[in-house]
Ligand SMILES: Cc1cc2nc3c(=O)[nH]c(=O)nc-3n(C[C@H](O)[C@H](O)[C@H](O)COP(=O)(O)O)c2cc1C
């Protein structure tokens with residue numbers, strides 16, 4: 001028997017020699033540490049060589065496929081990036097293109113993440129961080145983590161269980177969830193699956209009676225916050241989307257094809273509404289007067305999503321907004337080349353602690369979460385990463401993405417010596433010139 005690590009089933013000789021077998025397993029590039037201990041345990045318990053060989057094959061199978069490049073089970077993932085190729089493999093090209101696309105050549109989308117590389121973390125030593133608390137309180141509700149789920153439309157394009165699977169994973173992991181107006185699932189169903197409230201993201205429409213009905217329905221279902229997205233003016237030019245669509249003849253009308261009629265077709269939030277006067281969900285000519293009008297009917301909290309400048313943050317305060325999400329729609333609103341993490345400090349300065357400021361765009365690592373909090377965000381949202389998990393593996397995929405990010409975040413939180421979120425401060429980071 002050779003002890004050289006390879007993917008073959010161990011020979012009978014290896015199975016009869018306990019020491020050789022353990023070395024063989026430990027050196028295996030295709031077994032996880034837990035698979036190794038399961039096999040060693042079976043060996044110690046006196047399993048037959050046939051049974052061991054069989055278990056070995058079962059345990060190495062998924063890992064073997066992962067070695068080929070794309071993960072085939074959520075537990076194989078080392079980081080959230082591992083889910084993207086798996087999602088791409090699972091989805092029809094047009095659906096993947098919809099998820100992946102930004103605007104024009106995706107420069108803002110790319111910079112949203114890359115800009116985090118310009119920020120270094122200042123770690124601290126000799127602080128007891130064996131026990132840490134990552135909870136945040138927003139609008140009176142305490143969440144066990146500052147990692148929240150951004151509104152993403154049409155999740156039926158990614159998985160049959162759509163937002164219901166996401167809501168269940170968010171419930172288990174304690175993450176806040178924001179449902180899109182053009183989600184594939186109703187707010188009542190999402191709240192039932194989550195076993196608790198979610199926030200509701202509003203695309204206003206250009207018919208006030210429809211807008212008002214959407215808000216009333218969301219609040220009646222139990223949404224404590226209405227998130228008005230203000231960053232889209234209409235259609236957008238995205239080369240990625242068009243490239244993928246060109247390669248796919250599938251009809252996407254049921255999930256995410258453009259144009260108002262398609263956007264609301266089979267979108268449960270529009271069930272029972274007369275949408276005959278609506279022509280648009282964005283590009284509605286919305287101004288601050290609309291915010292005032294909405295403010296008057298929203299009983300709970302009103303959040304603006306898509307603010308990226310100090311000027312607009314100051315105006316938002318004057319209009320009685322309860323929180324801001326610094327966002328460029330994940331690089332899907334405009335090719336501005338301004339990553340959100342660089343816009344965050346000026347918005348935080350303008351708001352001056354009067355209301356919470358959240359951020360999304362390009363957050364892919366626990367270190368990104370920490371950097372955003374250090375620069376003044378109260379919480380952060382992720383968009384595409386949880387959809388990669390959803391597309392690839394459904395609810396367990398979303399849960400794995402959330403668990404990985406949380407684990408990475410806790411690790412770096414300990415390294416900066418923070419035992420609670422409030423202990424993550426501007427001194428936790430250093431922005432490179
Ligand atoms: C496929 C897709 C659909 C989206 N749909 C919405 C939406 O309906 N409403 C909204 O406010 N933002 C929407 N967004 C933007 C997200 O809420 C969020 O701002 C963005 O995804 C964050 O960036 P990230 O994907 O890099 O994490 C969407 C994003 C994606 C990728």
Ligand SMILES: CCCCC(=O)C(=O)O
Nearest residue numbers: 153182256257263329332
């Ligand atoms: C179909 C409605 C647009 C959803 C959206 O906000 C996005 O695709 O980014």
